[in-house]
Amino acid sequence: MAVAEESHFGRAAARLGMAQPPLSQRIQRLERELGVRLFERTSRQVTITKAGTLLLVEARELLARSESLMAAARRIRDGESxxxxxxxxxxxxxxxxxxxxxxxxxxxxxxxxxxxxxxxxxxxxxxxxxxxxxxxxxxxxxxxxxxxxxxLRRELGVLLPRDTAAAEFDEVPLASLAGYDLILFPRAGAPVLYDDLLTTCARNGYTPTAVRHGQGASFVRGLVLSAKAVALSTRDAQPADTGHRDPDLVWRPLAGAPLAWRxxxxxxxxxxxxxxxxxxxxxxxxxxxxAGAIDDTPSRPLHLRPAVEYWL
Structure with a gap:
């Protein structure tokens, strides 16, 4: 492009910040690679050939695409694209x-x-x-x-039927849930967390009669209403208050905040x-x-627990 626009190897070399002999050599190498003659040379001037004129359009497009590629790479590197x-x-x-x-x-x-x-x-x-x-x-x-x-820590509360005795508490002790099944996510989704939750429940006086698995809000609601079960969830997971309370279910925080998502x-x-x-x-x-999450510096390491500890 520089040689074609300047019609002079010396001026093109100066524009490119290089010596003239290496530029002449690169043009010759390019002509050999392409199999066509790009310029006619005399002692006084350089004239672009017909083939060179046709390929100059392609060369400009290639350079523009190259610059676009480099700009895109910079944006990706900088997190912008x-x-x-x-x-x-x-x-x-x-x-x-x-x-x-x-x-x-x-x-x-x-x-x-x-x-x-x-x-x-x-x-x-x-x-x-x-x-x-x-x-x-x-x-x-x-x-x-x-x-x-x-x-970050999000405190867990309990979702339970509105007509149960535990629903009368402002904060529900885990031990008061004795006799209820517990609805949890499937263990395969987070096995260490699953075991950690059950361990903490057992240490606070609640060993579920059975563990049922569910995650969808409607499915969990149905289990709570029909299976004498309770579910753990965060406050932000509950529907926003629009003035229409759920007539059958209630969410309560847990006394002492023993459970949380981290x-x-x-x-x-x-x-x-x-x-x-x-x-x-x-x-x-x-x-x-x-979600009201707060920074959490655990009092104990978030380490991997034995899978059966909650039964002990």
Whole structure:
């Protein structure tokens, strides 16, 4: 392009910041590679050939695409463009999801966010297979090979039939739930958390008569109403107060706040680029503002427990 526009090797070399002989050699090498003559040379001037004129259009397009490619790479590097594959656990309320997405898009409009509803176990598996870039996981779990954002805590309460004795408490002691089944997410979704919840229940005087599995709000509601069962959930997971209370169910906090969801953003170690950081920050802000999550410094390590401890 420079030689064609200047019609002079000396001026083109000066424009490109190089010596004239290497430029002449590169033009000759390009002509050999393309199999056509690009310029007619005399001692006084350089004239572009017909073939060179035709290929000059293609050359300009290639250079423009090259510059566009480099600009896109810089945006991806800086977290401004590209695709980010992210996972969220099923218990994250819709209001939190909406706040996270809005925050992320406002700050990083050029970056496409591909959200997947995945349990902690599924997220860990996808990290290992390189099919997920970042996620919001439950603790405790195996975090080897991962980097983590701040750990946030959401207190768990209990969803129970309105006409039960325990519903009369402002804060429900776990021991008062004796005789009720417990509805939990399937153990495969977060096995260490599952065992940790049952261990804590047992230590606080509540060993469920049976554990039933369910996650969908309507399904869980049906089990609570029909199976003499209770479910654990956070306050933000309950429908917003519109003046129409559920006539059959009530949510109460647990006395002493013994149970909680603990979350943090997580991503494979060494892959925390700007896009991942943007998601982690948006998720943390959304949990704090919509779900009442607070920073958590656990009194004990979030370690992996023996799977049968809650039976002891």
């Amino acid at each position: 590209g695709l980010l594959r992210a996972g969220l656990s099923p218990d994250i309320a819709g209001e939190t999801v909406a706040a996270l997405v809005a925050d992320f898009q406002q700050r990083h409009a050029g970056l496409e966010l591909e959200l997947h509803e995945l349990s902690t176990a599924q997220q860990l598996a996808r990290f290992a297979s390189h099919d997920l870039d970042v996620g919001l996981i439950h603790h405790p779990c195996d975090v080897s090979g991962l980097e983590l954002g701040p750990v 979350h943090s953003a997580a991503w494979p170690r060494g892959h925390g680029d700007a896009a991942v950081s943007a998601f982690a920050e948006a998720a943390t802000r959304a949990l704090r503002t919509t």
